[in-house]
Amino acid sequence: PVSLALGRSARLTWPTQRKSPKPSEPHPKRAIRFEGDRVPKRRLERLPAVHPRDPRHLSHPEQQHTDPHHSDRRADQTALAIYDGLDWSALGPASQMETLGINATADAYNRLILSANASLFDHEGTGHQLKVNKATETDTGSLVFQTGYQGHAEMGLAGNNNFNVKVSPDGQTFSNAILIRNDTGNVGIDTYWPTAKLDVGGPVRIGQVKRADLPSASETGAGAIVYVSDYPGGTALAFSDGGNWRLMHNRAVL
Numbered sequence: 001p002v003s004l005a006l007g008r009s010a011r012l013t014w015p016t017q018r019k020s021p022k023p024s025e026p027h028p029k030r031a032i033r034f035e036g037d038r039v040p041k042r043r044l045e046r047l048p049a050v051h052p053r054d055p056r057h058l059s060h061p062e063q064q065h066t067d068p069h070h071s072d073r074r075a076d077q078t079a080l081a082i083y084d085g086l087d088w089s090a091l092g093p094a095s096q097m098e099t100l101g102i103n104a105t106a107d108a109y110n111r112l113i114l115s116a117n118a119s120l121f122d123h124e125g126t127g128h129q130l131k132v133n134k135a136t137e138t139d140t141g142s143l144v145f146q147t148g149y150q151g152h153a154e155m156g157l158a159g160n161n162n163f164n165v166k167v168s169p170d171g172q173t174f175s176n177a178i179l180i181r182n183d184t185g186n187v188g189i190d191t192y193w194p195t196a197k198l199d200v201g202g203p204v205r206i207g208q209v210k211r212a213d214l215p216s217a218s219e220t221g222a223g224a225i226v227y228v229s230d231y232p233g234g235t236a237l238a239f240s241d242g243g244n245w246r247l248m249h250n251r252a253v254l
Helices: none
Strands: 009-015 029-035 080-083 088-092 100-102 112-114 140-147 150-158 163-167 175-180 187-189 198-200 225-228 236-240 245-247
Touching: none
Parallel strands: 100 112, 187 198
Antiparallel strands: 009 029, 009 080, 080 088, 140 150, 150 163, 163 175, 175 187, 225 236, 236 245
């Protein structure tokens, strides 16, 4: 594996597919200046000859072609290479790089690493999807949120095909905060198998509302529940029947 990490000034070059030019024509290539470390050398015979430490080749991507052997090179080859000021080094096919580090060093486990203040996955005219794929149901496909490389929250398909949101105080022990079943859409809080549209594995607290501040029962919809804080004689639970707020214990209209 080869990691491409930022460091010394270098240049990535993709030779275009074109037959041998005339000696007077500019060499048919596109060059991109890139800050990169050297990679293990494996000179590509098809790359243009560059005089070592010639500063012109670091500042002017299009140069006159002077390699007499260029006419023997195959025009149907493509490759990704880096020039470090001494020689061209192969990075392998651009579509098959095994690791890539951008301002960081990739490894065999983290094959793609980006160290930056932000990253953007943009659309190309319509929408955009970011996919996380796993091999089997019992595997994990998730996003992990860390502090100091210690995980404290995870969301995704963790060990099953239900959508999970988990949290951890130490990065070792995770609690299942929210689970959404993939077969019913039921949402569970602190439960692994919600049997209702909302299944809570513990007490539920409803915020207090004064009678004068009650929202419209019709707009809220039938089945809504409120906790009335200034009901005569104490507090009371009330529900909406779609038109009025009624007390839970005797169905009286508030």
